[in-house]
Amino acid sequence: MLQFDEVGEIKKGPWKAEEDEVLINHVKKYGPRDWSSIRSKGLLRRTGKSCRLRWVNKLRPDLKTGVKFSAEEERTVIDLQAQFGNKWARIATYLPGRTDNDVKNFWSSRQKRLARILQTSSASSSTNSHKSTVQVKAPAFLDLSSVEAPKFSSSTDEDSAAKSQACSSLDDNDTIKMVPFQDLVYPSTLTHEQNTLQLDYDTSQKKLFPEQESHLSFPQIPQLQSDFSLALESQDFVNRLGDPNFLDEFEPPCFVPDRSCQIEGRADSNDTVDLDTLISDFPPIDLFDDIEPLPSPSEWP
DNA sequence: AAGAGGGTCAACCGCTACTAC
DNA sequence: CGTAGTAGCGGTTGACCCTCT
Numbered sequence: 581m582l583q584f585d586e587v588g589e590i591k592k593g594p595w596k597a598e599e600d601e602v603l604i605n606h607v608k609k610y611g612p613r614d615w616s617s618i619r620s621k622g623l624l625r626r627t628g629k630s631c632r633l634r635w636v637n638k639l640r641p642d643l644k645t646g647v648k649f650s651a652e653e654e655r656t657v658i659d660l661q662a663q664f665g666n667k668w669a670r671i672a673t674y675l676p677g678r679t680d681n682d683v684k685n686f687w688s689s690r691q692k693r694l695a696r697i698l699q700t701s702s703a704s705s706s707t708n709s710h711k712s713t714v715q716v717k718a719p720a721f722l723d724l725s726s727v728e729a730p731k732f733s734s735s736t737d738e739d740s741a742a743k744s745q746a747c748s749s750l751d752d753n754d755t756i757k758m759v760p761f762q763d764l765v766y767p768s769t770l771t772h773e774q775n776t777l778q779l780d781y782d783t784s785q786k787k788l789f790p791e792q793e794s795h796l797s798f799p800q801i802p803q804l805q806s807d808f809s810l811a812l813e814s815q816d817f818v819n820r821l822g823d824p825n826f827l828d829e830f831e832p833p834c835f836v837p838d839r840s841c842q843i844e845g846r847a848d849s850n851d852t853v854d855l856d857t858l859i860s861d862f863p864p865i866d867l868f869d870d871i872e873p874l875p876s877p878s879e880w881p
Numbered sequence: 882a883a884g885a886g887g888g889t890c891a892a893c894c895g896c897t898a899c900t901a902c
Numbered sequence: 903c904g905t906a907g908t909a910g911c912g913g914t915t916g917a918c919c920c921t922c923t
Contacts, residue, residue: 592893594917616908632909633892669911680911681891688913689888696887 591625595634599624603631604639612636637681644677649686657683 602623610617612635616628624631638645649657653675660671668680668687675683 594891613909628908629894629910630892636910637891666912684912685890689890692888 589625590627592630595638599626600634600639603635606631607635607639612640637679640679642677643679647677649678649682653678654686657686661687 603618606618606623612632615632615635618624618631619626619628626634637643656674657671660674664670666684666687668684672678672680672683
């Protein structure tokens with residue numbers, strides 16, 4: 581329903597096609613400026629602010645309207661948000677066709693989703709003191725015998741160092757390399773039987789990562805998953821998931837389930853988390869905290 | 882089929898920065 | 903330098919749509 585300012589007859593609410601047309605004509609004539617003159621000339625009963633917003637967010641000719649954020653764009657936003665914070669307008673300058681409003685809405689949705697998932701996860705594990713178990717059902721073609729259990733059950737400095745670099749990622753040649761990643765919690769044991777990987781977590785291991793105590797409940801798999809998420813964005817990588825020898829490229833404790841795998845978290849509950857959901861929901865907000873800052877905008881291609 | 886819940890999007894509001902006088 | 907007007911930005915809200923139960 582349209583609203584009117586009692587004093588100035590300011591029109592609010594959704595824009596009509598006729599109003600858009602007037603606005604577009606004004607911009608064609610004078611350029612994207614003098615927004616308040618639109619009202620003073622009696623062309624529209626909208627404030628200058630409202631006109632500017634409408635142009636910037638909806639009428640600009642170069643906008644990607646109705647197109648979802650690509651994986652590349654999502655990565656860019658996550659990356660730049662880690663670097664710049666909530667500077668949506670600045671971030672939007674790196675994304676052709678996207679407005680600050682688009683970026684803001686994307687981020688806000690993502691935050692809500694993450695919050696909801698983490699809330700659910702912590703609720704599901706809150707009744708369990710020190711143990712949680714995650715099972716990964718791998719597709720038949722994966723040879724789980726090639727997966728070795730990590731040896732992270734003690735808390736020596738050596739292991740701690742190993743943990744800090746125990747996250748795999750892809751280099752330019754799509755091969756796996758180890759990179760520092762401190763946000764992971766590793767299973768105390770990893771066993772496999774037929775087509776199921778079982779990861780047991782001893783959540784009492786607070787000594788190693790006291791600052792990560794909040795992560796020592798269920799969502800360990802999402803944290804591992806963040807790495808898969810990065811990896812799976814390489815199409816070639818995805819294609820090779822069907823290769824029976826694929827896992828041979830991985831070093832323990834890394835394993836890469838197929839997208840169709842189901843991951844079950846059993847922290848005193850029977851939660852089932854769909855892998856695709858996890859992939860789309862991660863990497864976590866702080867995933868990029870430990871990587872080097874991006875080059876300055878002038879250095880961008 | 883209907884209601885609830887969640888996600889997305891457009892638009893507004895309040896504040897700050899900038900600019901002209 | 904101070905002030906008023908304007909532009910721009912980030913946060914928030916509400917409507918609408920879709921999915922699930």
